[in-house]
Amino acid sequence: MAPLDQPPPRNSDLESALLEARATYAAARPKSAELHEAARRVMPGGNTRTVLFWSPFPISMVRGEGARLWDADGHAYTDLLGEYTAGLFGHSExxxxxxxxxxxxxxxxxxxxxxxxxxxxxxxxxxxxxxxxxxxxxxxxxxxxxxxxxxxxxxxxxxxxxxxxxxxxxxxxxxxxxxxxxxxxxxxxxxxxxxxxxxxxxxxxxxxxxxxxxxxxxxxxxxxxxxxxxxxxxxxxxxxxxxxxxxxxxxxxxxxxxxxxxxxxxxxxxxxxxxxxxxxxxxxxxxxxxxxxxxxxxxxxxxxxxxxxxxxxxxxxxxxxxxxxxxFRGEVVEALFQRGEKLRAELNALCAEAGVAMQFTGAGSMMTAHFRTGAIKAPYAATPEEEQRRELFFLDMLEAGFYLARRGMVALSLPLAPTDLSGFTAAFREFLNLRGPVLGRAA
Incomplete structure (x- = not known):
């Protein structure tokens, strides 16, 4: 097929892509939405922990086992958040x-x-x-x-x-x-x-x-x-x-x-x-x-x-x-550190291959997605476009069955299997293929 005959990239406009992703998220989670509305009647914002709030409403989780989570609407997720590092041992050690x-x-x-x-x-x-x-x-x-x-x-x-x-x-x-x-x-x-x-x-x-x-x-x-x-x-x-x-x-x-x-x-x-x-x-x-x-x-x-x-x-x-x-001793500690180092290197290699303005910083089993190029040595004020891309990444990963922090943070837990991490890498490659046109080009 000649280049001019190819269909335009889906959701090439960032704002449109994000609006569609939000709508998909909300439509798939009516019980979480219902629980959030009930929570708003007794808690300000319907929430008692700010980091777990996002628009239009946060997910209500009902069960966890190993490195898996299930929400109120029956969706299962591979847990890549690890309770912001507290859940090192998973949900049922x-x-x-x-x-x-x-x-x-x-x-x-x-x-x-x-x-x-x-x-x-x-x-x-x-x-x-x-x-x-x-x-x-x-x-x-x-x-x-x-x-x-x-x-x-x-x-x-x-x-x-x-x-x-x-x-x-x-x-x-x-x-x-x-x-x-x-x-x-x-x-x-x-x-x-x-x-x-x-x-x-x-x-x-x-x-x-x-x-x-x-x-x-x-x-x-x-x-x-x-x-x-x-x-x-x-x-x-x-x-x-x-x-x-x-x-x-x-x-x-x-x-x-x-x-x-x-x-x-x-x-x-x-x-x-x-x-x-x-x-x-x-x-x-x-x-x-x-x-x-x-x-x-x-x-x-x-x-x-x-x-x-x-x-x-x-x-x-x-x-x-x-x-x-x-x-959590000896070889177990070092193995987790090296697993994270390997995953981050793979994700950054995919970003470089795709030529997008995105990278992951971190050490060992902790990492965070950033939507800019160049060395990141200190905190910075993200642009509105960067925040939109971060949200889009979060929502797309949820739809792919991977739960991570809304701010793009990943914290690996011990129960995660090699297939979980390779599955995440594959989902991220698909994200880059689909959303590349709205992620910005690497300088």
């Missing part, structure tokens, strides 16, 4: 469920210390180079709050520094700078991966700066890895000024047995953890040098309090012992 059930069989709320929290703490301290002492919380958000509180008490200083575009929990979100929901803590900002500018900013803050809190790879900020040079510069500048360096490894600790700090060989003063370390249960942890963590030592006069009814809840402590002590 039997050994974790058995441990949690056995713990609850002895009583749910015991209002006392237990042997499992000691074992879990020993596992955490043994794995992460920066952690000599650890305490548990209910979430990564709480872990970051308590780590900053410890740093401020230890240094006697008030100010903190975070990365522009960083995220450290529901009350420390910096995608657009400060937010009304953020804690009222004096906050300075650094530019991610800007070595000279960041060192200058830390030195300028001087003895006012209690802590620098940074993710060694931005998670919700786009899976943008920090360079080792940047992390090492943070380490040196904090040592110079006496500020406490805190790595938020709530997401990135999965990238080796000792997290990205171990993989890079850059050791912070404190580390925060969460998400997967208790097998997907509600947990967080913060730890670091004994001298800093001992501000919580109640054997000492004037120790800081650290409350939380469920900090050492029996199911999370038991599940954590299995997750870190038995399941």
């Amino acid at each position: 039997r050994r974790i469920l058995d441990a949690a059930r056995a713990a609850m069989d002895t009583g749910i709320n015991l209002a006392g210390a237990g042997a499992n929290e000691i074992r879990f703490a020993e596992l955490v301290c043994a794995r992460f180079p920066s952690i000599e002492r650890v305490r548990f919380t209910n979430s990564g958000t709480e872990a970051n709050i308590m780590a900053l509180s410890a740093a401020r008490a230890f240094t006697g200083r008030a100010e903190i520094m975070v990365a522009k575009g960083g995220y450290h929990g529901g009350v420390m979100t910096f995608a657009t700078g400060q937010s009304p929901v953020n804690l009222p803590v004096p906050t300075r900002f650094l530019a991610y991966n800007d070595v000279e500018g960041t060192v200058a900013a830390i030195r300028e803050a001087g003895d006012k700066l209690a802590a620098v809190l940074v993710e060694p790879m931005l998670g919700s900020g786009g899976c943008i890895p920090a360079t080792r040079e940047f992390l090492a510069a943070l380490r040196d500048a904090c040592t110079e000024t006496g500020a406490v360096l805190i790595f938020d490894e709530v997401m990135t600790s999965r990238h080796s047995e000792g997290g990205l700090q171990q993989r890079h060989g850059v050791i912070p003063d404190m580390t925060t953890l969460g998400k997967y370390i208790a097998g997907g249960m509600n947990v967080g942890a913060f730890g670091g040098r004994a001298a800093i963590m001992d501000v919580f030592d109640a054997h000492r006069p004037g120790a800081l309090p650290h409350a939380g009814t469920f900090n050492n809840n029996v199911w999370s402590m038991a599940a954590g012992c299995v997750a870190l002590g038995e399941l």
